[in-house]
Amino acid sequence: MEKKRREEIINLINREVVPALGCTEPAAVSLCVAKVTEVLGELPEMIDVRLSGNMLKNAMGVGIPGTGMIGLPIAIALGALIGKSEYGLEVLKDVTSEKVEEGKKYIDAGKISISHEVNAPSILYINVCCEGKKGNARGIISGSHTNFIYLEKDGVSLLDKIETKGEEESTSNDPELDLATVFEFATTAPDEEIEFILEAKRLNKAAAQKALEKDYGHSLGYTMKTKGKKLFGDSPLSHIISYTSAACDARMGGAQVPVMSNSGSGNQGICATMPVVSFAEDIGADDRTLARALILSHLTSIYIKQSLGRLSALCGCVVASTGASSGIVYLMGGSYKEVSSAVKNMIANITGMICDGAKPSCSLKISSGAGTALMSAMLAMENKCVTEAEGIICDDVDRSIHNLTSIGREAMQATDRLVLHIMTNK
Numbered sequence: 083m084e085k086k087r088r089e090e091i092i093n094l095i096n097r098e099v100v101p102a103l104g105c106t107e108p109a110a111v112s113l114c115v116a117k118v119t120e121v122l123g124e125l126p127e128m129i130d131v132r133l134s135g136n137m138l139k140n141a142m143g144v145g146i147p148g149t150g151m152i153g154l155p156i157a158i159a160l161g162a163l164i165g166k167s168e169y170g171l172e173v174l175k176d177v178t179s180e181k182v183e184e185g186k187k188y189i190d191a192g193k194i195s196i197s198h199e200v201n202a203p204s205i206l207y208i209n210v211c212c213e214g215k216k217g218n219a220r221g222i223i224s225g226s227h228t229n230f231i232y233l234e235k236d237g238v239s240l241l242d243k244i245e246t247k248g249e250e251e252s253t254s255n256d257p258e259l260d261l262a263t264v265f266e267f268a269t270t271a272p273d274e275e276i277e278f279i280l281e282a283k284r285l286n287k288a289a290a291q292k293a294l295e296k297d298y299g300h301s302l303g304y305t306m307k308t309k310g311k312k313l314f315g316d317s318p319l320s321h322i323i324s325y326t327s328a329a330c331d332a333r334m335g336g337a338q339v340p341v342m343s344n345s346g347s348g349n350q351g352i353c354a355t356m357p358v359v360s361f362a363e364d365i366g367a368d369d370r371t372l373a374r375a376l377i378l379s380h381l382t383s384i385y386i387k388q389s390l391g392r393l394s395a396l397c398g399c400v401v402a403s404t405g406a407s408s409g410i411v412y413l414m415g416g417s418y419k420e421v422s423s424a425v426k427n428m429i430a431n432i433t434g435m436i437c438d439g440a441k442p443s444c445s446l447k448i449s450s451g452a453g454t455a456l457m458s459a460m461l462a463m464e465n466k467c468v469t470e471a472e473g474i475i476c477d478d479v480d481r482s483i484h485n486l487t488s489i490g491r492e493a494m495q496a497t498d499r500l501v502l503h504i505m506t507n508k
């Protein structure tokens with residue numbers, strides 16, 4: 083592969099695989115509030131936040147790091163009180179217990195309004211208006227979690243990309259991928275060009291270890307590591323489920339630790355990383371081999387998300403665990419043929435898993451995806467692959483991938499609306 087082509091793919095990975103503190107949806111809302119507060123130049127007297135349905139769904143039930151609290155109000159309050167936009171999705175990393183108490187008072191004072199922007203121009207849309215004693219300011223994030231398309235102070239536009247950006251953040255500079263290209267890059271790029279991906283191992287493993295030491299979320303990872311041995315044994319499967327779900331327990335439970343995200347989702351980053359890391363440790367793979375497996379996993383996930391979109395009715399673990407299965411196949415010594423078979427096996431199995439928001443029980447879904455990743459890889463290495471005669475699978479693996487993403491992006495729109503209706507009317 084030519085160096086220029088490799089550089090384009092590396093730049094893509096570096097844009098999509100980034101650290102995030104807490105769930106990316108409330109983090110993005112905090113980021114928008116922090117930026118608008120900075121533009122305003124004073125602590126807002128009132129904050130009005132309008133969100134697309136998918137943003138609202140993914141931010142309602144998740145723990146906010148360092149607060150012991152759930153949901154958007156505290157994320158918004160802290161975005162105004164201590165948020166720094168320069169931190170990106172780690173916007174709240176300076177949170178303290180004192181500021182949490184201040185945030186609670188801010189909420190109790192009725193300074194925050196949250197509503198559903200029914201006709202939002204993007205499925206990922208955040209519109210924040212802040213009123214201060216001296217003026218007002220407004221900001222909009224759209225298309226991706228850190229993509230500001232509009233900023234305004236006292237009626238004067240400071241940034242306006244609304245007309246040029248459209249529904250999603252422009253991806254015109256993103257390289258076009260197919261699975262063969264993904265595999266070629268992951269297996270042939272020079273070691274020094276891809277070793278940066280090992281930071282995903284460091285961050286996400288640290289998050290897992292934190293939850294294995296303390297009660298977070300539903301403690302699935304901890305329970306699997308302790309009580310689960312009697313039922314699941316001390317096996318690569320139990321290790322994968324324990325490691326992967328533990329990192330999710332910590333993240334969804336509000337642990338103040340960053341994780342390496344993928345395509346705007348921390349859980350996708352965890353699911354693309356930890357099954358591969360766990361299996362690599364079990365077989366004694368060195369870091370050079372692990373780096374290639376992680377690149378294959380993360381880049382496969384990015385490729386699938388290119389046609390699915392950042393937010394959808396389809397659970398992100400379907401995408402990320404498909405990437406993880408590819409990485410596990412590589413660790414097993416598989417070729418492109420076996421990777422393609424594993425991807426098809428994954429699509430045949432867990433397509434259709436719904437996303438009903440970010441929350442502690444995401445660890446259950448992630449464990450399903452991670453376990454299926456190992457099973458699909460095992461079958462692929464035994465030359466077992468779901469055939470074109472079965473369901474939505476085609477002989478061509480890229481067509482199979484686009485069948486998956488079409489279902490998530492198009493066919494499940496009604497599902498998405500019903501899920502949001504159920505969540506907001508309980």
